[in-house]
Amino acid sequence: MNCDDLRELLAPYFDGELAAPEQREVERHLAACPRCAALMAQWGEVRTGLRALEAPRPGAAFAARLGGELASVARPPRVQLAPRALAAGIALLLCGGVVGASLGALGAWGTFSRSVEEDLVVRDVVAAHVRSLLGGTPVDVASADSHTVKPWFAGHLPFAPPIENLIQAGFELVGGRLDYVDGREVAAIVLKRRRHTINLFIWAEAGDDIAPRVLQDRGFTLVSWRRDGLAFWSVSDMEAPELKAFADAAAGTPQNK
Amino acid sequence: MLPHLDAAYAFARRLMGNAADAEDVVQEAYLKAFAAFDQYAGGSARGWILAIVRNAAFRALEQSRRFAPAPYEDGLAVLDGASDPSPFNAPDAGLEAGDARTRLEEALARLPLIYREVLVLRELQELSYAEIAAVTGTPVGTVMSRLARARARLVEAVAQNGGRLREL
Numbered sequence: 001m002n003c004d005d006l007r008e009l010l011a012p013y014f015d016g017e018l019a020a021p022e023q024r025e026v027e028r029h030l031a032a033c034p035r036c037a038a039l040m041a042q043w044g045e046v047r048t049g050l051r052a053l054e055a056p057r058p059g060a061a062f063a064a065r066l067g068g069e070l071a072s073v074a075r076p077p078r079v080q081l082a083p084r085a086l087a088a089g090i091a092l093l094l095c096g097g098v099v100g101a102s103l104g105a106l107g108a109w110g111t112f113s114r115s116v117e118e119d120l121v122v123r124d125v126v127a128a129h130v131r132s133l134l135g136g137t138p139v140d141v142a143s144a145d146s147h148t149v150k151p152w153f154a155g156h157l158p159f160a161p162p163i164e165n166l167i168q169a170g171f172e173l174v175g176g177r178l179d180y181v182d183g184r185e186v187a188a189i190v191l192k193r194r195r196h197t198i199n200l201f202i203w204a205e206a207g208d209d210i211a212p213r214v215l216q217d218r219g220f221t222l223v224s225w226r227r228d229g230l231a232f233w234s235v236s237d238m239e240a241p242e243l244k245a246f247a248d249a250a251a252g253t254p255q256n257k
Numbered sequence: 258m259l260p261h262l263d264a265a266y267a268f269a270r271r272l273m274g275n276a277a278d279a280e281d282v283v284q285e286a287y288l289k290a291f292a293a294f295d296q297y298a299g300g301s302a303r304g305w306i307l308a309i310v311r312n313a314a315f316r317a318l319e320q321s322r323r324f325a326p327a328p329y330e331d332g333l334a335v336l337d338g339a340s341d342p343s344p345f346n347a348p349d350a351g352l353e354a355g356d357a358r359t360r361l362e363e364a365l366a367r368l369p370l371i372y373r374e375v376l377v378l379r380e381l382q383e384l385s386y387a388e389i390a391a392v393t394g395t396p397v398g399t400v401m402s403r404l405a406r407a408r409a410r411l412v413e414a415v416a417q418n419g420g421r422l423r424e425l
Contacts (some may be wrong), residue, residue, distance in 0.1 A: 011405040017386050036387045042412045050380040056270035058262055062280050067259060093417065153348055257420060 003029075003036055010036065071218075072131040101109045105108075121233065124181045124219050124221040128188065129199045129235040130221065132179070138190050138197070139175030148177045153187050159230060161187045169249030171198070181233070198246060201229050205231035212247035214240045223247035259287065261303045264382060265310045271377045272314040274366060282317055286310040300390060308392040311374065318370065364414040372407035375400055 006029050012018045013026040030037045132138035141152040146163050154160050156178055167173055172192040179188040179201065186203040205226060212225040221243045224233045232250065236243050265286060269279040286309040293309075365373060378389045390397045 007405075008401070011401045011408075012386070015386065015404070016400075043408045046408050046411050047380050049358070050365065050376070053358060053362055053365075053381075055263070055267045055381065056276070056279070058266035058280070058283070059276075061299060062266075062283075063259065063262060066262070066284055066287055070259070073288065184328060 003033060006036065010039065014040060024224070050061065052113050068130045068133070071127045121182045122222060125199075125201055125222060125233045125235050126217050126220050128179045128181055128201065132177075132188065132190065132199055133197060138177065138188075139197075140177035142175040144173045144175075146173060147172060149189070152176060157187055159187075159202075159204055161189055161200075162230075163189055163200075163250075165252055166191060166200075166250050169246070171246060171249070193238070193242070193246070196236050196238045196242075197236070198234055198243070200234040200250065201235075204229060211243060212251055214244055216240070225251050227251055234240060261306045262304055265306050267322075268307055268377060268382060269293070269310050269314055271365070271375060271381070272311070272370065273317065278317060280314045282310060285313045285317075289313070291404060304384065304388045304392055307378070307382065307384075308394075311392055315370075355396075361411075364411055367414065368407060370412055372403055372410060375403045376407040379404055 005175040006026060009018065009022060009026050013023060015172050017024065041193065107207060126226065136197070141149055143149050144165055149163065153176060157250050161176070163173065166189075170193070174190040174192055174197070179186050181201050181203070184203055186201045189202065189213075190214060191200065192200045206229060207226060209228070210224075210226040213222050215222040217235070220235050221238055221240045222233060222235045223243050225229070226232065232247070234243060234247055234250070236246075240248070262283070265283050266279060267288075269282045270276065273279045273282055288308055290309050321369065365376070368376065374393060375389055378384045378392060384392065386397050386400050389400045393400065395403075
């Protein structure tokens with residue numbers, strides 16, 4: 001076998017893609033041909049050199065932004081089961097054994113004790129929260145005055161979000177906007193405490209009152225409760241006890257249920 | 258961390274040549290991957306993501322080429338330019354390993370896209386021929402011959418500029 005015959009086999013030989021008989025044939029040729037052997041040595045140096053290069057790595061800010069983007073497109077679909085299974089599927093497949101926190105958004109690990117319906121709400125609330133933080137302008141009506149924010153909602157929703165308690169409890173009102181959670185338009189109140197932003201989502205929901213309870217999802221703390229026919233979902237990056245205090249303040253007198 | 262983000266970003270970065278374009282491409286690819294998950298036919302998830310990144314990158318490059326007068330066509334043409342201020346044109350006997358790496362990095366960046374992508378997929382992503390064929394949408398035979406050409410060009414480019422790979 002001469003060099004011309006062999007030329008086509010050098011790359012697959014070098015890359016370990018040849019079957020054993022051909023592999024041996026190339027080895028025999030290389031042992032007898034200094035020119036081809038030198039070529040293989042050069043390729044080896046190219047490989048060593050390339051693998052010594054520093055791999056470009058995505059910046060943390062970019063990774064976080066992308067995670068947020070994906071979370072925001074993962075809003076709960078109206079037809080629930082198929083896309084949810086799909087989401088779990090993509091998370092499992094893509095993760096290749098490693099649980100990715102952000103795509104985990106789509107799969108919801110560690111939340112198996114929650115019902116499917118509640119899971120969808122949790123996922124949506126967190127997505128809406130992240131979206132609002134990424135958006136830069138998280139409010140449609142910007143005001144620290146509840147007397148400005150409440151009437152604004154009155155023109156958009158069939159209820160007035162009760163927010164006076166919160167302001168009395170020392171939370172700084174940033175403003176409000178309409179958002180979309182679990183397939184319905186909801187009131188979103190944005191508040192601050194120190195450097196933490198809190199999104200409080202409110203919508204009408206029939207049923208008995210439910211005392212505030214804490215949930216965790218993808219590094220965010222959520223506290224939800226129901227009172228006087230309104231569902232409340234607060235979400236923030238605050239620690240659980242802090243947000244729970246927020247919820248207790250918002251809910252007024254602590255409830256036992 | 259998103260799955261395979263490091264691989265997707267590293268690949269995009271080598272295709273696009275700068276961080277901002279690479280980020281755009283990766284973002285588009287992940288959004289697309291998420292939306293098109295029902296088209297995922299099984300197999301290597303990393304390969305699937307890389308294929309989507311590759312398509313997004315080629316689309317972006319195609320678009321920028323349409324607006325830019327300078328063709329990206331053959332990166333090696335740039336090697337003729339004596340005005341290039343990069344260390345690439347500064348042969349120096351006493352180069353440190355770091356300089357040799359820079360030289361190789363630049364030689365890689367100047368490889369024509371079709372050679373660069375197969376080389377990156379093979380040597381840096383360590384994909385098999387079949388996986389590279391799937392990612393690039395080219396026959397295995399083409400992958401093979403492009404790899405041979407890519408390596409030859411890289412060896413030549415480094416040698417031309419007074420560098421020796423052995424220093425790496």
